[in-house]
Amino acid sequence: YAMTAAHKTLPLGTYVRVHNLENNRSLVVRINDRGPFVRGRIIDLSYTGAKDIGIVGPGTARVEVVALGRRDTSAAGSATTYIQDDYYSGNFTFQVGAFLDRENAERQKRELAKKYKNAHITVYDRGDKIFYRVRVGRFTTLEEAVQQEEILIQDGFPDAILVAE
Template identity: 40%
Template structure:
């Protein structure tokens, strides 16, 4: 037990960027505005990062057992390149281009909506780390999350955080022509038919723009596995199912919509971290 608590403390001190430090953005120009918000979904508590209590700098903290209805106002900060790739308190590697955050007491993982009280900007992040431990701060955001709240320049911002309870999977029967799939978002699954092609939609599937194909699978189960992996990485996805006229009968997994060259570069950077290197060119849905 003592060894486990020691490991937790080491992970918190290593992975969380809430201590005073020299940190910075990713190398080169990265347009994080194209990184999609975290998609709330029901998840079990992580095996690490959820002790009954823990101590940092002589202060004892008690992680919550029930997150429902949690709302908090205070100061947010962010952490970036210095901690990229290091383990968070939940045991997951920190990725500065994902929509994640650190909180001292929320169960890991949790999903929260963070609103910048200065400019009204709002995002959804997945809390998978412990912190911040600097005085007066309530949440530590990834570089991508801080960028979308427009708080990189000042380093901190007054925010409100509000827990999001993931909706239960949809149980209603799907239309005959649509393969039944449960969605973690409140919006129900829909079917879009164009040129005899069925699109199994995510929340982004109906949006026009550039879509990058990641793979094509003869089994829908394998396509679903890839889609879940991509969504866990913070990418928006869709699966295009084969129509009765298709000879190859493949389920095509795509990510998007991507906003121009910067969106494509951001998506490829995330895909590279997953060991995926799609070689095809994005398809433009805005063209007839």
């Protein structure tokens, strides 16, 4: 098993240091997936990573996550170095729903378009299923996106997922 993790917004390929605040153990993992989609959780570790910092038994723990950047493959020597990215600007949007039935996704998109800018659908082919993801908004800074998140929560979408594209 690989030392990988899922994170909602960090770019795929980003390395992060995860520090277990309950036992003071830490490790570096690569973000290779999206998630977790559970309120109050910020990262999902692979089994190997969770085992390495003592989370397998309890299943969850209080952790600190620090983005290190992308691995610098051009750096000479034995020490691993990282290229730091700007995680506060880019292209942010919110996923409000995901459907197997395209018509259901279209219906939600039409409703959202009445109130929110840039309501759109992205298609995700998992291999065994095709998902139609309904998204709203297009923000260039994380700060703008966080302000919109509060509005979505007030409007009845507490589970909207912030996505960095």
